[in-house]
Amino acid sequence: MEVVPGLHRLRTPMTSNALPWIMPYAFEGSGGVSLFDSGYGTPEASEWLTQQLHGIGYQPSDIERLIVSHGHPDHLGMADWIREQSPRCEVIMLGREADWFGHHHGHDGYMGRMRGWLERHGVALEELKEGFRRASSDHAAGDDNRDSGDVSTETERRSWSMPQVKVDHRLQDREVLEFDGWRIEAVWTPGHTPGHLCIFEPQHRLMFTGDHVLSRITPNVSLSEEDEAAGRSPLAEFLDSLDKVARFDTHLALPAHEDVIDDLPARCAEIRRHHDRRLEEVFAGIGDGVATASEVSSRVTWNRPYATFNVFKKRSALGETLSHLKLLEERGRVRRVEDEGVLRWEQIRPR
């Protein structure tokens, strides 16, 4: 689909049925083509990208720059393959995002710390072991007959690993990039990740929203172990970032998944209401006494029953619950109660 002359919305396949596609955007230029986001690092996804570039008159070796919304594998995963095809290709992202995903690498203690963090929030050690065991046997099924009772560190690492890519240009918030007659402005939108990038094209009033604003689903906004240590509040940041993009005079918003968005401020308001409801649900989920974030997680509604979640899904549900608890705490509605290394939450009720 050609959005405006010289700008194309492409698509490459994902591996999940819930979110089948990611949409890279291709900006035509005289000496090559520039992309905003790419796709997974799978041969299937690279083949799709190749075919679609052919369709608009380019080869993968013509890719001059890859601008990336954030460090998740469906957005950045193809970067290494692209650089192999086009060694001159510049990889561009916000400096903050580059620091964040760089930090996920080379930390041998990461898995151990992750387990400690899950335990602190009330995930029972037995449940963790069982979860890892099941996840690794699911993963191993079919490709080898490794003892399924053995917890595979490699499986854990693969499931949680982030792409590692050399970043050539570290953008700042509000920095303007000019190339091939295009002019785009960097819009830092932390929340889904700490250095998530949207870009604004003022001539046609286009906002490229990455995963920050999608047409039907809401992005995962989680409080991680690092956020906790750094005192960050990802949901507060995310809500501020919704206001930030809503203030632009946008004609059309172009997300990385699902449909284009005609009314960006209206969609931002809808997502805000979703989190308002979610905050009340999490608050109610604490109940009368005290509850761990893991208990609260199991009491709120998810798109599938919580009981069917494996340890990875539980971790992501826990992160999402914690980002809401953290904001409730900042608003003076809940307080934390620490006891013997386990963190619990309590409602603050007006007397």
Ligand SMILES: [Zn+2]
């Ligand atoms: Zn993402």
